[in-house]
Structure formats: C-alpha cells, structure tokens
Amino acid sequence: MKKKTLTHLFTWLFCLGSATAFSQTGTITISNNSNTTINKNIYGQFAEHLGHGIYGGFWVDKSLPVKKQDRIRLDVVEALKKIKIPNLRWPGGCFADEYHWRDGIGPKAQRPRMVNTNWGGVTEDNSFGTHEFLELCSLLKCEPYVAGNVGSGTVEEMSKWIEYLNSNSTSTVVQERAKNGHPEPYKVTFWGVGNESWGCGGNMTPEFYADQFKRYASFAKDYPGARLKKIASGPNSDDYNWTEVCMKNIPQYMMYGLSLHYYTIPTGQWGKKGSATSFSESEYFNTMVNCLKMEELVTKHSAIMDKYDPEKKVALIVDEWGVWTDPEPGTNPGFLFQQNSLRDALIAGTTLNIFNNHSDRVKMAALAQTINVLQSLILTDKEKIVLTPTYHVFDMYKVHQDAKYLPIKLDVPDYEVDGKKIAAVNASASQDAAGKIHISLVNLDIHHPITITTALQDIKWSAVSGQVLTSANVTNINTFADPNKIHLSNFTGAKKDGDKLVVTLPAKSIVTLELN
Incomplete structure (x- = not known):
C-alpha cells in the first residue's frame, strides 16, 4: 500500500514538472556574423x-x-x-x-x-x-x-x-x-x-x-x-x-x-x-x-x-x-x-x-x-x-x-511523448538599430523547465531583461469573462554569468530577452 502511494506521488510530481528535481539543460550559440535583415x-x-x-x-x-x-x-x-x-x-x-x-x-x-x-x-x-x-x-x-x-x-x-x-x-x-x-x-x-x-x-x-x-x-x-x-x-x-x-x-x-x-x-x-x-x-x-x-x-x-x-x-x-x-x-x-x-x-x-x-x-x-x-x-x-x-x-x-538576423545554433534536450521526440526548445535572435540584442525562446515541454546557457560570440552586453508568456495549462484561454488569464509578465529567470547568458525557461513558455 505504501509503495503504491509513493508511486502515485512520484507520478503527480512528474506531471507538475518540479523545477528543482526535473530541470533540464541545453546550450545555444549566437553569432554576430550576418548580413541578413528580418523583414x-x-x-x-x-x-x-x-x-x-x-x-x-x-x-x-x-x-x-x-x-x-x-x-x-x-x-x-x-x-x-x-x-x-x-x-x-x-x-x-x-x-x-x-x-x-x-x-x-x-x-x-x-x-x-x-x-x-x-x-x-x-x-x-x-x-x-x-x-x-x-x-x-x-x-x-x-x-x-x-x-x-x-x-x-x-x-x-x-x-x-x-x-x-x-x-x-x-x-x-x-x-x-x-x-x-x-x-x-x-x-x-x-x-x-x-x-x-x-x-x-x-x-x-x-x-x-x-x-x-x-x-x-x-x-x-x-x-x-x-x-x-x-x-x-x-x-x-x-x-x-x-x-x-x-x-x-x-x-x-x-x-x-x-x-x-x-x-x-x-x-x-x-x-x-x-x-x-x-x-x-x-x-x-x-x-x-x-x-x-x-x-x-x-x-x-x-x-x-x-x-x-x-x-x-x-x-x-x-x-x-x-x-x-x-x-x-x-x-x-x-x-x-x-x-x-x-x-x-x-x-x-x-x-x-x-x-x-x-x-x-x-x-x-x-x-x-x-x-x-x-x-x-x-x-x-x-x-x-x-x-x-x-x-x-x-x-x-x-x-x-527589420532587425539584423543573428545566426543561432541549439543543443537542447528532447521533449518525448509516446516514444516520439522533438526538440524541446526553439529560438531566434536579432540585433536592432540601437544595438540591443533580442532573443526569443520557446519551451514546448509542458512539464520541465529548461536551463539554457548561451554563448554570445563577438557580442558585448551588460544587462538582461525580458518578458514571459505562460500559464498553468496549455489548454488555458482568455475569455470575455476572464480576458487576462494569459498575459505578458516580466521575466526574471535570466542572468549574466561571466561572458555567458544563463536563462531558465519555465515549462510551456515563450520568453523574449533584451540584452543591453
């Protein structure tokens, strides 16, 4: 009986996607070597x-x-x-x-x-x-x-x-x-x-x-x-x-x-x-x-x-x-x-x-x-x-x-369901006319937060801020009775670590970062 209870508890925690126990990691490399504009x-x-x-x-x-x-x-x-x-x-x-x-x-x-x-x-x-x-x-x-x-x-x-x-x-x-x-x-x-x-x-x-x-x-x-x-x-x-x-x-x-x-x-x-x-x-x-x-x-x-x-x-x-x-x-x-x-x-x-x-x-x-x-x-x-x-x-x-496209390479964990896998994270990056870097990241995994370490080649920056869009369930919607159930929030899960950017993406989230 006790063993069955523990099994149910573990399953419940897995579905919640505990950030402490189940956080996964990946890396992204962003290059400044581009002559392409994002139209x-x-x-x-x-x-x-x-x-x-x-x-x-x-x-x-x-x-x-x-x-x-x-x-x-x-x-x-x-x-x-x-x-x-x-x-x-x-x-x-x-x-x-x-x-x-x-x-x-x-x-x-x-x-x-x-x-x-x-x-x-x-x-x-x-x-x-x-x-x-x-x-x-x-x-x-x-x-x-x-x-x-x-x-x-x-x-x-x-x-x-x-x-x-x-x-x-x-x-x-x-x-x-x-x-x-x-x-x-x-x-x-x-x-x-x-x-x-x-x-x-x-x-x-x-x-x-x-x-x-x-x-x-x-x-x-x-x-x-x-x-x-x-x-x-x-x-x-x-x-x-x-x-x-x-x-x-x-x-x-x-x-x-x-x-x-x-x-x-x-x-x-x-x-x-x-x-x-x-x-x-x-x-x-x-x-x-x-x-x-x-x-x-x-x-x-x-x-x-x-x-x-x-x-x-x-x-x-x-x-x-x-x-x-x-x-x-x-x-x-x-x-x-x-x-x-x-x-x-x-x-x-x-x-x-x-x-x-x-x-x-x-x-x-x-x-x-x-x-x-x-x-x-x-x-x-x-x-x-x-x-x-x-x-x-x-x-x-x-x-x-109309920002400068910055090439990006990802090495990220998989999101697996029913024996099938897709990359859990996708991203794109650009640099605007004022020199600010913007990185947009999507975590498709509905259970696991993912910590991404980003190498920024030939890019100097000193501060990071951002916005996040997420909710408790992927089925959540905004309605006329509750129009702000899903809304943009300030994102605090990114920091500078030496010359690298470290960001922890919540499960099922979209994040856009700005590097100054």
Missing part, C-alpha cells in the same frame, strides 16, 4: 471576408457602442497598432477569386449584394470594399496587400483595379476614384496574382497557372510611385512540383514573391481537426510535430528556389499559416471561429522563430486570421474584446521587425 513583413496579418473577421470584427454596426471611424472599430485598430502589424492581406483567401472589386465602390446603398459561396453561404453586402480597406490600412499605418481575382475574374478587371488604385492620370477610372472620395492615388504595391490557384482559386495545374500568371502580370502595370510587387500563387504545403514549375517557367523579373500556404492541423486530418480547447498531452505533442513541419517546408521550397534564383531575389511568402481546429461548438461551421489557447501561442512563437531563421528567403508572411477566424489575434463579441495569447506573442516578437 518586418514577416509579421503580417490576413483579413478575409469570412465569418466575423470583417463584419463584426473590423467593420461593425453603426449602433454598436464603441469608438468608430465610419464603421471601423478603433479599439481593434489601437490594439493592432501596438504590435506594429506591417501589412494586411485582403480580401481573401478563397473569397478573393469570387470578388469583383467594382461591387465594393461607390455609394454603399447602391452596391450589389452577393452570396459568399466559400464561407457559410451568407449574403455579402459589399459595404466594406476597396476604400474602406485602404482607410483601415491608413489607420493601422500598415501596407495593404491586395489579392487579385484570377479564378473568376479577367485580365482587364485586375488591370483596371490597379489603375483605379495607383494611377495619377485623368482617365475615366481615376476620375471615378476621385468621385468616390480619394483624388490622390493610393499607391498600393503588394499585389497577389490569384490565391490558391491549385484549389479554390481555379483548380489549375502549375503549368497552366504559370502561364496565367505571366498573362495577368503583363497587364498589371506600374504607376508613378507604385512599382508593383507581384506575388505568385504558390504551393499548397509540400507540393514541391508546384514550386519547381513556377520557378522554372515564370521569369524572376515578373515575380516579387511566391506564396506558400500551410496550416497546423492538430490531428493532421482535414475531416476531424481536433478541439481548440480540449486535448490530451499526446494530441498536444502531435500538434507541435505538425507545427514544426514548417521548418521542413521552408527549407525544401527554399532549396528549389535556390536552383533558379541563387541570389534570392524572389521572396518566399507564407501568407497563410496558423493552427486550424474544429469550429467552436454551437457556431456556424462556415465561419471558422475557434478559441485560442496557450498551445496556439507556442505554435505562433515557434513558427515566427522558423521564419526569422530563414529570413534570407522568407520576406513576408500573414497569420490566418486577424480577428474571430482561425488563429486570431483578437476576439470580439458586440462591444467586448479579447486579446488572445497569440496576440501577446506578436507583441513580444515585434522587436525583431
């Missing part, structure tokens, strides 16, 4: 006409008792300005290839209505269109990234949209823009030539799409002060042939970037993805395995791009990424509303570390999606607002935007 656009966002992302998220009813400009919700704007989102992708997603831009200009009462066939079959009233989106970007102080319609649109339609946005001539379409309230050109530069052309954007072959890209791009004209950065619709996940064909068949001078879409599906199966809030440790581990596949995807797609573009002139743009779970019970399944747990924050930190570490090729990305859809930064319910754990990761990581 701020890696920290971009995505807003599609889907569920309550636009309507009820950014664009709210006139009667809602919150501060607004027109119908743009300003507490949302201020929250996103705080984390310095650099770009916003719109209007989709799958919606982009059924969207006709002329439906979204002119007097709102006269705009035609349409059925959103991709997302819930709801009526789209087009009250949020081109001018409203660009006003939103102006308020956010971010770059607009427009996805043009290749699937159901025409070359002329896309060409005229660009002229409407960017020309300073006296053409009829420019006069129409002025009549609609904006005499000056918008000077939009990021331009997606279709979306997911392998799937909802037209079910094309890569060979057909490459020819379509060249055709559409030929008539997507540059205007004064607005040289287009044309982004090709790239591969789905591990479709390496798509990348090969596009890089081989599309001239580099026509293409600013090639997109990549990959979602972390907890189960790895589209039919039953798994719950956002209720999952076992085994399910959590498998989710992290699927998240870490991003490293493999970026590496292999980059290697193909290197064959055709060794100077890395064409950017890899991961403009849809994030965790995708089953919708919350009781919600419209076509609206893709899911809660956001500490697990999702660990996914965000890990993925952003991967992008930072591949910043020689990855120049832009977009989390899917900003508000109320998939792995959101913000959740809203009428006048209520919640900042998710993922939001706090972007707040922590904004220090890496």
Whole structure:
C-alpha cells in the first residue's frame, strides 16, 4: 500500500514538472556574423471576408457602442497598432477569386449584394470594399496587400483595379476614384496574382497557372510611385512540383514573391481537426510535430528556389499559416471561429522563430486570421474584446521587425511523448538599430523547465531583461469573462554569468530577452 502511494506521488510530481528535481539543460550559440535583415513583413496579418473577421470584427454596426471611424472599430485598430502589424492581406483567401472589386465602390446603398459561396453561404453586402480597406490600412499605418481575382475574374478587371488604385492620370477610372472620395492615388504595391490557384482559386495545374500568371502580370502595370510587387500563387504545403514549375517557367523579373500556404492541423486530418480547447498531452505533442513541419517546408521550397534564383531575389511568402481546429461548438461551421489557447501561442512563437531563421528567403508572411477566424489575434463579441495569447506573442516578437538576423545554433534536450521526440526548445535572435540584442525562446515541454546557457560570440552586453508568456495549462484561454488569464509578465529567470547568458525557461513558455 505504501509503495503504491509513493508511486502515485512520484507520478503527480512528474506531471507538475518540479523545477528543482526535473530541470533540464541545453546550450545555444549566437553569432554576430550576418548580413541578413528580418523583414518586418514577416509579421503580417490576413483579413478575409469570412465569418466575423470583417463584419463584426473590423467593420461593425453603426449602433454598436464603441469608438468608430465610419464603421471601423478603433479599439481593434489601437490594439493592432501596438504590435506594429506591417501589412494586411485582403480580401481573401478563397473569397478573393469570387470578388469583383467594382461591387465594393461607390455609394454603399447602391452596391450589389452577393452570396459568399466559400464561407457559410451568407449574403455579402459589399459595404466594406476597396476604400474602406485602404482607410483601415491608413489607420493601422500598415501596407495593404491586395489579392487579385484570377479564378473568376479577367485580365482587364485586375488591370483596371490597379489603375483605379495607383494611377495619377485623368482617365475615366481615376476620375471615378476621385468621385468616390480619394483624388490622390493610393499607391498600393503588394499585389497577389490569384490565391490558391491549385484549389479554390481555379483548380489549375502549375503549368497552366504559370502561364496565367505571366498573362495577368503583363497587364498589371506600374504607376508613378507604385512599382508593383507581384506575388505568385504558390504551393499548397509540400507540393514541391508546384514550386519547381513556377520557378522554372515564370521569369524572376515578373515575380516579387511566391506564396506558400500551410496550416497546423492538430490531428493532421482535414475531416476531424481536433478541439481548440480540449486535448490530451499526446494530441498536444502531435500538434507541435505538425507545427514544426514548417521548418521542413521552408527549407525544401527554399532549396528549389535556390536552383533558379541563387541570389534570392524572389521572396518566399507564407501568407497563410496558423493552427486550424474544429469550429467552436454551437457556431456556424462556415465561419471558422475557434478559441485560442496557450498551445496556439507556442505554435505562433515557434513558427515566427522558423521564419526569422530563414529570413534570407522568407520576406513576408500573414497569420490566418486577424480577428474571430482561425488563429486570431483578437476576439470580439458586440462591444467586448479579447486579446488572445497569440496576440501577446506578436507583441513580444515585434522587436525583431527589420532587425539584423543573428545566426543561432541549439543543443537542447528532447521533449518525448509516446516514444516520439522533438526538440524541446526553439529560438531566434536579432540585433536592432540601437544595438540591443533580442532573443526569443520557446519551451514546448509542458512539464520541465529548461536551463539554457548561451554563448554570445563577438557580442558585448551588460544587462538582461525580458518578458514571459505562460500559464498553468496549455489548454488555458482568455475569455470575455476572464480576458487576462494569459498575459505578458516580466521575466526574471535570466542572468549574466561571466561572458555567458544563463536563462531558465519555465515549462510551456515563450520568453523574449533584451540584452543591453
């Protein structure tokens, strides 16, 4: 009886992850030998006409008792300005290839209505269109990234949209823009030539799409002060042939970037993805395995791009990424509303570390999606607002935007579940214009704190401070009733030991350090 009791006690202590008894160790080496900048656009966002992302998220009813400009919700704007989102992708997603831009200009009462066939079959009233989106970007102080319609649109339609946005001539379409309230050109530069052309954007072959890209791009004209950065619709996940064909068949001078879409599906199966809030440790581990596949995807797609573009002139743009779970019970399944747990924050930190570490090729990305859809930064319910754990990761990581990338090597313990192993810790580092070093570390192990000793080669520093994001359980979430259950805290687990940095990462945590 006594032996059984001791066994149960040991098991209980193991699950708690006692810092004293079970702390593990690892080492990291950070070098100052780099000429690469972490492009701020890696920290971009995505807003599609889907569920309550636009309507009820950014664009709210006139009667809602919150501060607004027109119908743009300003507490949302201020929250996103705080984390310095650099770009916003719109209007989709799958919606982009059924969207006709002329439906979204002119007097709102006269705009035609349409059925959103991709997302819930709801009526789209087009009250949020081109001018409203660009006003939103102006308020956010971010770059607009427009996805043009290749699937159901025409070359002329896309060409005229660009002229409407960017020309300073006296053409009829420019006069129409002025009549609609904006005499000056918008000077939009990021331009997606279709979306997911392998799937909802037209079910094309890569060979057909490459020819379509060249055709559409030929008539997507540059205007004064607005040289287009044309982004090709790239591969789905591990479709390496798509990348090969596009890089081989599309001239580099026509293409600013090639997109990549990959979602972390907890189960790895589209039919039953798994719950956002209720999952076992085994399910959590498998989710992290699927998240870490991003490293493999970026590496292999980059290697193909290197064959055709060794100077890395064409950017890899991961403009849809994030965790995708089953919708919350009781919600419209076509609206893709899911809660956001500490697990999702660990996914965000890990993925952003991967992008930072591949910043020689990855120049832009977009989390899917900003508000109320998939792995959101913000959740809203009428006048209520919640900042998710993922939001706090972007707040922590904004220090890496446009900073010098510092190469990093890790020797860290494994996190093992059911006989399978992954590296327990991942990290990235940068140096900002003021000379400050920032190191972001993620401990995926839900039981064990891990002490990391860091060698900083040719880097002088004297003091360290930091922030940490963690919680008692990886299933914890912020809710409208308890919006600050998971929040940023000052981190005191790092110290200087001679010329080395020693940091103890709590279990299941994200930490960003600043070295002065």
